[in-house]
Amino acid sequence: MSVVSAEFLSSCSLFSPSFQKQPRVFRRSNRRNSPPVLVAEMVRVPHVLTVAGSDSSAGAGIQADLKACAARGVYCSTVITAVTAQNTVGVQGVHAVPEDFVGEQLKSVLSDMPVDVVKTGMLPSEAIVQVLLQTLDEFHCQALVVDPVMVSTSGDVLAGPSILSSFREKLLPKADLVTPNLKEASALLGCPQIQTLADMRSAAKLIYNMGPQHVLIKGGDLPASSDAVDIFYDGETFYELCSSRIKTSNTHGTGCTLASSIAAELAKGFPMLPAIKVAKRYVETALDYSKDIVFGNGPQGPFDHVIKLKNNISSPSRKLVFNPDDLLLYAVTDSGMNRKWNRSITDAVKGAIEGGATIIQLREKDTDTRDFLQSAKSCLELCRSHGVPLIINDRIDVALACDADGVHVGQSDMPVSVVRALVGTEKIIGVSCKTPEQAEKAWMDSADYIGCGGVYPTNTKANNITVGLDGLKKVCLNSKLPVVAIGGIGISNAHSVIEIGVPNLKGVAVVSALFDTECVLTEARKLHAVLSDAAK
Numbered sequence: 271m272s273v274v275s276a277e278f279l280s281s282c283s284l285f286s287p288s289f290q291k292q293p294r295v296f297r298r299s300n301r302r303n304s305p306p307v308l309v310a311e312m313v314r315v316p317h318v319l320t321v322a323g324s325d326s327s328a329g330a331g332i333q334a335d336l337k338a339c340a341a342r343g344v345y346c347s348t349v350i351t352a353v354t355a356q357n358t359v360g361v362q363g364v365h366a367v368p369e370d371f372v373g374e375q376l377k378s379v380l381s382d383m384p385v386d387v388v389k390t391g392m393l394p395s396e397a398i399v400q401v402l403l404q405t406l407d408e409f410h411c412q413a414l415v416v417d418p419v420m421v422s423t424s425g426d427v428l429a430g431p432s433i434l435s436s437f438r439e440k441l442l443p444k445a446d447l448v449t450p451n452l453k454e455a456s457a458l459l460g461c462p463q464i465q466t467l468a469d470m471r472s473a474a475k476l477i478y479n480m481g482p483q484h485v486l487i488k489g490g491d492l493p494a495s496s497d498a499v500d501i502f503y504d505g506e507t508f509y510e511l512c513s514s515r516i517k518t519s520n521t522h523g524t525g526c527t528l529a530s531s532i533a534a535e536l537a538k539g540f541p542m543l544p545a546i547k548v549a550k551r552y553v554e555t556a557l558d559y560s561k562d563i564v565f566g567n568g569p570q571g572p573f574d575h576v577i578k579l580k581n582n583i584s585s586p587s588r589k590l591v592f593n594p595d596d597l598l599l600y601a602v603t604d605s606g607m608n609r610k611w612n613r614s615i616t617d618a619v620k621g622a623i624e625g626g627a628t629i630i631q632l633r634e635k636d637t638d639t640r641d642f643l644q645s646a647k648s649c650l651e652l653c654r655s656h657g658v659p660l661i662i663n664d665r666i667d668v669a670l671a672c673d674a675d676g677v678h679v680g681q682s683d684m685p686v687s688v689v690r691a692l693v694g695t696e697k698i699i700g701v702s703c704k705t706p707e708q709a710e711k712a713w714m715d716s717a718d719y720i721g722c723g724g725v726y727p728t729n730t731k732a733n734n735i736t737v738g739l740d741g742l743k744k745v746c747l748n749s750k751l752p753v754v755a756i757g758g759i760g761i762s763n764a765h766s767v768i769e770i771g772v773p774n775l776k777g778v779a780v781v782s783a784l785f786d787t788e789c790v791l792t793e794a795r796k797l798h799a800v801l802s803d804a805a806k
């Protein structure tokens with residue numbers, strides 16, 4: 271008997287109008303048979319349950335489904351139907367999970383967690399299909415995506431012909447979508463090879479007649495075609511979904527990934543055709559990003575579902591952990607000053623680094639975005655070669671695009687918690703604070719350092735209220751984060767700033783003292799000497 275309340279199950283409705291758009295209040299009980307109790311206001315996240323085989327090389331199967339759902343922002347639970355030993359060369363072994371234990375996994379998940387969409391992959395035996403069908407009857411899922419996995423990309427058989435009749439007669443009639451490739455469509459239909467778009471249309475119609483609500487025939491293997499064309503059929507209309515063919519052999523797991531990405535979009539509440547279109551675009555983007563990645567010795571490698579693997583190759587010299595001592599001489603650029611002294615941003619940064627700047631911030635308030643990005647990339651190269659972190663002021667987009675080390679935001683810029691969600695855990699986030707309350711919030715929001723000022727009056731930032739040395743000291747004493755002082759600081763007063771003698775005041779940030787001068791390198795060198803002396 272189901273241990274889930276009807277009320278709980280009805281809250282899983284994929285097509286409910288309020289689905290997933292807002293936090294919901296829902297009821298649940300930890301105890302069997304006890305009445306549901308109101309626990310708290312909680313955010314329901316979309317949830318796909320994948321019922322598939324494990325791929326030890328992690329390019330396909332359960333592992334691909336998990337990565338795809340994570341990349342698409344959807345929770346994914348897993349019921350493992352088989353464990354395979356495979357790599358980029360082929361499938362070396364298959365160990366089917368006993369059907370009773372597949373049933374146990376299904377019940378564990380479905381009796382406890384609200385599942386929006388069930389997606390199936392490798393179903394290695396008729397008995398496992400049978401258990402799945404029984405469970406689906408019992409738990410009434412809202413949408414079922416069937417990827418009729420039969421043969422791996424390497425040509426190895428993952429589910430024999432014995433399951434074909436269960437697929438045709440029992441599973442497909444329950445499916446909202448079935449996603450065969452050309453070989454799988456032929457196998458389902460027991461017909462010869464599908465070779466043309468016209469064949470694909472006929473196949474889609476015949477498979478539709480087996481009972482699924484929608485059919486997507488994937489034409490990736492269609493011979494003599496420069497584009498990849500899939501045929502989608504909803505019982506009324508055929509849609510040709512075209513995209514340019516990506517020249518890559520890293521296609522292992524494409525089918526699993528597409529099916530689980532479609533399931534993910536359905537779980538978010540999108541209708542079928544938009545879900546397929548956005549999932550296809552995601553897969554194409556991931557394939558294109560991964561086309562030159564090398565994994566394994568076999569003919570078909572995996573691809574990068576998270577579209578991130580190469581970031582770490584391009585910047586091996588990046589420091590992983592922020593070092594507060596880097597705040598000692600914090601050089602902040604200014605486009606107006608560079609124009610005045612007729613120097614490029616890169617030349618300005620070069621002078622600052624060679625003079626001893628320990629961290630650089632690009633604060634380009636009136637530079638075109640494209641030029642800013644270009645300069646940021648060349649400054650990053652320079653900074654990396656000297657082991658100096660590069661921070662981008664205000665522009666999270668530019669920081670992400672050039673893979674800078676961090677960003678600096680003020681109280682009226684993007685909130686730190688949002689910045690953290692966008693830039694991830696490794697980037698440095700600095701935030702401007704004038705008060706202990708702001709400093710406390712910066713800490714709570716997971717910033718890495720505080721810029722406190724203006725300490726002294728300055729012409730560089732208009733209408734900026736000064737906090738003085740007292741305000742600076744107050745912020746430092748009430749901050750768990752390291753602090754850098756900013757505003758009107760130069761060679762004449764840097765010593766007095768550091769001398770306030772608070773351990774978490776780590777340095778000074780300067781604009782005009784370095785960049786509104788004839789020789790940036792000379793000024794940086796002098797300031798560095800003063801700071802090193804004061805820090806002793």
Ligand SMILES: Cc1ncc(COP(=O)(O)OP(=O)(O)O)c(N)n1
Binds near residue numbers: 633680779
């Ligand atoms: C190190 C450092 N501290 C403070 C600031 C000022 O940032 P913000 O308050 O956002 O003002 P703008 O610089 O954006 O005008 C900073 N940039 N760097």
Ligand SMILES: Cc1ncsc1CCOP(=O)(O)O
Binds near residue numbers: 725729757758782783
């Ligand atoms: C960006 C900023 N934030 C507070 S004061 C300031 C300007 C600092 O410039 P300068 O070092 O020329 O006084």
Ligand SMILES: [Mg+2]
Binds near residue numbers: 664678683
């Ligand atoms: Mg700002």
